[in-house]
Amino acid sequence: xxxxxxxxxxxxxxxxxxxxxxxxxxxxxDAGATPAAGxxxxxxxxxxxxxxxxxxxxxxxxxxxxxxxxxxxxxxAAHKTPAKSEELVVGAGKGVKNAFVWIKSGLxxxxxxxxxxxxxTITQEGCMYSPHVIGIMAGQNLDIKNGxxxxxxxxxxxKVNADFNQSQPPGAADIDHxxxxxxxxxxxxxxxxxxxxxxxxxxxxxxxxxxxxxxxYSIKGLPPGTYTIEVVHEHWIDQPQDQTITVGAKDSKxxxxxxxx
Amino acid sequence: xxxxxxxxxxxxxxxxxxxxxxxxxxxxxxWPLNWGRLVPPLEGGIRFEFAHRVLALLAAVVTAWLAVWIxxxxxxxxxxxxxxxxxxxxIAQALLGGAMVKLIDPKVLAIAHxxxxxIWVGLTVAVAAGYYGxxxxxxxxxxxxxxxxxxxxxxxxxxxxxxxxxxxHIVGAGFAAGVAMWASLGVMVRHxxxxxxxxxxxxxxxLTAVQIFSGVAAYxxxxxxxxxxxxxxxTVWTTVAHVVLGALTxxxxxxxxxxxxxxxxxxx
Numbered sequence: 001x002x003x004x005x006x007x008x009x010x011x012x013x014x015x016x017x018x019x020x021x022x023x024x025x026x027x028x029x030d031a032g033a034t035p036a037a038g039x040x041x042x043x044x045x046x047x048x049x050x051x052x053x054x055x056x057x058x059x060x061x062x063x064x065x066x067x068x069x070x071x072x073x074x075x076x077a078a079h080k081t082p083a084k085s086e087e088l089v090v091g092a093g094k095g096v097k098n099a100f101v102w103i104k105s106g107l108x109x110x111x112x113x114x115x116x117x118x119x120x121t122i123t124q125e126g127c128m129y130s131p132h133v134i135g136i137m138a139g140q141n142l143d144i145k146n147g148x149x150x151x152x153x154x155x156x157x158x159k160v161n162a163d164f165n166q167s168q169p170p171g172a173a174d175i176d177h178x179x180x181x182x183x184x185x186x187x188x189x190x191x192x193x194x195x196x197x198x199x200x201x202x203x204x205x206x207x208x209x210x211x212x213x214x215x216x217y218s219i220k221g222l223p224p225g226t227y228t229i230e231v232v233h234e235h236w237i238d239q240p241q242d243q244t245i246t247v248g249a250k251d252s253k254x255x256x257x258x259x260x261x
Numbered sequence: 262x263x264x265x266x267x268x269x270x271x272x273x274x275x276x277x278x279x280x281x282x283x284x285x286x287x288x289x290x291x292w293p294l295n296w297g298r299l300v301p302p303l304e305g306g307i308r309f310e311f312a313h314r315v316l317a318l319l320a321a322v323v324t325a326w327l328a329v330w331i332x333x334x335x336x337x338x339x340x341x342x343x344x345x346x347x348x349x350x351x352i353a354q355a356l357l358g359g360a361m362v363k364l365i366d367p368k369v370l371a372i373a374h375x376x377x378x379x380i381w382v383g384l385t386v387a388v389a390a391g392y393y394g395x396x397x398x399x400x401x402x403x404x405x406x407x408x409x410x411x412x413x414x415x416x417x418x419x420x421x422x423x424x425x426x427x428x429x430h431i432v433g434a435g436f437a438a439g440v441a442m443w444a445s446l447g448v449m450v451r452h453x454x455x456x457x458x459x460x461x462x463x464x465x466x467x468l469t470a471v472q473i474f475s476g477v478a479a480y481x482x483x484x485x486x487x488x489x490x491x492x493x494x495x496t497v498w499t500t501v502a503h504v505v506l507g508a509l510t511x512x513x514x515x516x517x518x519x520x521x522x523x524x525x526x527x528x529x
Contacts, residue, residue: 067490072305085490151302153290155365163365165290169302191288192305195490235488 040114043206043221049247052218053254055099055211055231059261061090067128067195074150075127075193085195086132088235095215096259098133099233100185100201102208103219104242106227113205119143119176122188122198124152124168129188129198133234135208136200138182144168144175151192158186161202165191184240185232199234224248231257263389266327266347267512269320270382274508276313277378278501281421283492285309286371292362317358321351324381327388340391347384354381368424375418379411379511386512387519395461395519403518406437406444406465410511413437417507421500427480434476441469441510444517461517468510472503479503 064084069075075083089097119141123130127148136142146152146168154175155165160183166175179186179202190196201208209217219229226246236259245255280286285306295301301311328348335341357374364370390396416430445466449458479499486493 065488065490074304087488087490151296151304151307153288155287155290165287165365167290167296169296189284191285191310192307194284194306194492 040112042114044223045221047249048221048223049249049251049253050218050220051222051229051245051247051253051255052216053101053256054093055096055101055215055217055233055257055259057090057094057096057215057261058258061094062088062261064089069127069193069195072127072150072193074148078126078148083126083128086128087197088233089213091213091215093214095211095213096233097211097213097215098131098199099211099215099217099231099257099259100133100135100199100208101211101217101219101229101231101257102135102184102201102203103205103222104228104230106225107205107207108223108225113137115139116206121145122200123147124190124196127152127190127193127196129196131210132197133185133199133210134201135210136179136202137206138180138202138204139178142177142179142200144177146170146172152190152196153192154188155191156186156188156200158183158202161186184230185234185237187234197234201232222247224251229255231259233259235259262323262327262330263385263392266320266323267382267385267389269316269323270378270385271505271508271512273313273316273320274378274382275501275505276309276316277375278504279497280309280313281371281375282497282500283309286361286366289314290362292359314358317351317355321355324348324351324385327385331388331392335392337391337396340388343384343388343391347381347388350377350381350384353377368419368422371422372415372418372424375421376411376415379414379508382508383407383411383511383515386515390516390519395516400444400447402440402444402447403514403520406441406514407511407518409433409437409440410507410514414507414511417504421504431480434473438469438473441465441514444514445469448517448520459517459520461513461520465510465513465517468506468513472506472510475499475503475506 067083067085069083086098091097115137120134120136121143122134123145125147127150144154149170151167151169153165153167157163158179160181161179168175181202182204183202185199185201188198188200207219207222209219211217224247226244228242229245230240230242232240241257243255243257245253247253283306288306289295289301289310291297295311295314301307303311324347328344331344332341354374354377357370357377361370361374413433416433419425420427420430445462448462452459482495482499486496
């Protein structure tokens with residue numbers, strides 16, 4: 001009998017301890033994070049250099065795969081035709097969409113870059129993230145919207161920044177979040193709709209871009225210097241490609257990347 | 262009652278496997294409530310996680326009832342203690358499950374959760390086997406098989422939760438299969454002249470063989486669909502089958518390890 005009472009007591013204590021329940025609040029910027037704007041540098045659009053280029057798929061472009069949303073009618077109903085996976089989208093001229101291109105190193109270390117006051121928005125629409133890949137500065141506000149008539153949970157899976165997992169029912173207020181530290185790329189998923197994936201490139205400066213439908217990108221306002229420029233894509237998430245490029249003031253250079261299929 | 266508890270644990274392992282394979286562990290971001298209430302909106306991954314929680318509650322109640330129920334019916338102290346250990350395991354398992362939600366699914370807790378599930382299965386199987394008269398000192402190879410199969414289950418959990426690559430699990434599979442076959446075939450060979458093979462040995466041998474094939478199937482399907490939008494139904498079911506068969510194989514090894522050579526059992 002004594003054992004029963006002890007076990008019941010432990011069970012009750014565990015249950016009560018968990019009753020605080022609930023979701024992890026969005027972490028705030030901590031020490032070591034990129035400071036907010038104020039005396040910080042901005043890209044010099046008049047005298048800075050521009051790097052443009054394309055990310056090209058080498059091989060036979062695979063057909064986009066259909067997402068199976070049949071388990072959730074609200075998701076299926078949001079699409080006139082079956083939704084396609086955005087994991088690898090090869091467009092015109094074999095350009096790879098949604099590749100994240102950024103200056104990995106070479107920027108002056110004594111310079112702090114102004115964090116834009118405007119938030120970057122990511123929306124859940126048709127049980128997909130829009131945009132699928134975004135770039136954001138460390139310290140910049142991320143605004144997460146639910147435009148669907150269904151429930152979502154927002155679950156980024158960073159390795160450097162703190163992770164969080166928050167529910168967002170239809171009509172709920174936007175979720176604001178700040179990633180304080182540089183991290184490329186942070187996967188984001190919804191555990192309710194497991195096909196939902198997004199990727200966030202968190203960078204400590206403003207020199208990054210996401211490739212468009214034709215695989216092209218453009219990074220503007222770079223100070224003169226020699227840089228390591230990197231492309232990261234979810235299909236080759238463990239195989240980022242680096243290139244070295246030197247630019248002078250007002251230079252306009254091209255740097256293409258080839259990703260092998 | 263003891264069989265019901267063992268069946269519940271196995272059902273819960275199946276439900277847990279479905280949660281992991283459907284990537285639904287965090288579809289319910291709070292605990293012990295579900296989206297702030299008792300019953301959450303039942304859609305998508307929430308269904309798997311909520312079903313897992315409900316089954317866990319049911320299994321916990323059954324295990325608690327087993328622990329209480331057996332006290333007045335079982336004269337052997339070790340059996341009564343085993344039932345309490347099973348109840349302790351279910352409480353620890355609930356705590357681990359809650360911690361996984363609160364701490365956003367750290368790999369170490371996920372692996373511990375999956376491993377403790379195997380221990381829980383083992384405890385309830387041992388209670389059921391002991392209650393129905395399987396009680397003796399099996400040979401040391403059978404006990405080694407229990408240990409190796411449990412380690413193999415832990416390695417499998419580590420692979421599933423991305424803590425390690427698949428190679429240690431594949432190497433472990435070869436070793437575990439070898440020990441399990443040695444244990445079962447050894448017993449079978451020694452009893453050939455009796456014209457009746459010990460059922461635990463036959464079960465362990467059969468389950469080991471099926472488990473090898475299910476492992477190959479789960480890996481092949483996963484490798485072939487690595488760039489497909491997950492979860493693919495075939496990936497889910499082959500993997501969950503492999504997990505459940507692993508628990509069954511461990512259970513068979515435990516029963517064999519409790520079966521005395523010569524088929525003699527200590528009656529209750």
